[in-house]
Amino acid sequence: MADYWNIAPGMESALKECFTRDVEADVTLEFSIPEKDFNNAGKGSSEVKNLLKRLGVDSEVLRRIAVASYEAEINVAAHSIGGKMTSLIYDDRIHIKFEDKGPGIADIKQAMVPGFSTADDLVREFGFGAGLGLPNIEKNSDALHISSEAGHPTLVEFLIFFT
């Protein structure tokens, strides 16, 4: 499997630990994302946003979380054969994981390039396919990890801190 990381220099070990460390989250939310279900795609992210509003998370941080999670959720619906989103909420951050069942990303570096897209006609009909989703996730998250390979599942996960 190929791994892609985007972490501010100097923070690597601390943040990688946040991705892997086995501390139980304070609140966990799971949401399944069916393939090409554009009527419901986005509901998972909006549920997370509502939950974070209840916690009183700052509105600008909330917006970044909403944008990143919406893009990742749409990607699972648009480009994979379905998967799920798991939101792990701690008192200082959120860690959201998107795991799908394939078909995977052959070249992650290329997928990260703004404007690169393999969206099919159906996906474009719904207004997606500008190739800006992944770059947007990177821009709005504090740390991003993607793990994938052609013919395999994809994992996209990111961290966003509340302050």
Next chain:
Amino acid sequence: MSDVTYFHAIQILQDNCTGCTACVRVCPTEAIRVRDRKASIDPNRCIDCGNCVTACQFHAIIPSSDPLDIIHKFKYKVAIISSSFFGQFTEDISYAAAKQAILELGFDEVAEEAMVTGFMIGMIRDYIRANREKRPILSSNCPAVVRMIQVKFPALLPNLFHQEAPMSILTRYLREKISEQQELSDREIGIFLIVPCVAHVTAVHQPEGAYKHLQDGAFSTGMIYGKVREIIKRVQNNPKEIDTYPQGLTWALSGVQAELVDCEDIRALSVNGVENVMDILSRVEDHYLDQYDYVVLRSCTNGCVGGCLNVENPFVAMSRIKKMIKEGESKDINVDDLAELYHEGEFAVVPLAPRPIMELDKDIKNAIKKMKQINEFLTMLPGLNCSACGSPTCYALAEDIVLGKATIDDCVVLLKRHSKEDED
């Protein structure tokens, strides 16, 4: 939470309430609970959308508008009519006749929201162009939408159109004009609104935001409708010369209003119905609708024609108004005075404060604690969202339990399961 008590123009008649929970299920802000078989409304959460008034089959939730005879306390009585009013009559009744009927209810002068629609459109465009850094600008005319933003989308408060609504502008304008022309003091002039909704009645009694000018009362279209119909029968044989403003009636239709604001450098979107409004606001919040410069938001179906105190179906009313717009010709009104006041900043309104209802606790650690407890209760509850407990969903009941407003015994499904287990 806040210490302010918010006024709402709805009343629950305890004797009529059967505790059926129909209202609980339609409230967009989850403001209603039924406890001990009676409904009650949380004034901090209610946005005056009127959904519950429409949903109640037992006339237990009633709008409180003012009794018509309060107009007699004033020497000179003025009515300002909502533009949706003219869609409420069958097509054999003319716009002018409906307007004359209001006059003959006992007013000395009748004005309409529609008089200033053209002026409003110009002002909105100007405001958008002067505030390009805030995208999109959100209409502030519907008090229910404004309240929705205060309670659920406070981050969007700066995007509101920070200028007065037509009825507020007219109130000020007429008061000045009449006191000069008739040589009357403010206290002798009574200005009243004929309104399609609870939200407007609330705005009259608790003016804030785009409704900063105080009126002396609000009458609902539904309440005066019977009387108006009777008068119309009379005036149809005896018509007076009356000015009408059909082109201005667009104000009642959110879609047409957006089309009017839309132009080469301004892209406008129209949204109506409270569920759609929530959905769109959530997307605006995430900057997914930044391609729009202006969003017309109305809590009711099709705009104010769908107001809960109107009598006609919103689609029929809309079609009638569209016909009037197409066929009629508006009297021109001179808006120079208004334009001057606008440029002097006289219509600007102060930013509204949030009325947040979402936060579980000011402190995030405590909020998380509460949320964990909510989730624990949630796993015990059956997940049917049946509302039989009096809370709108199982989640809401779990939250009510954690906030000390209910107990797990309120869940009737669990209660039944337990009593069955006891029997076995």
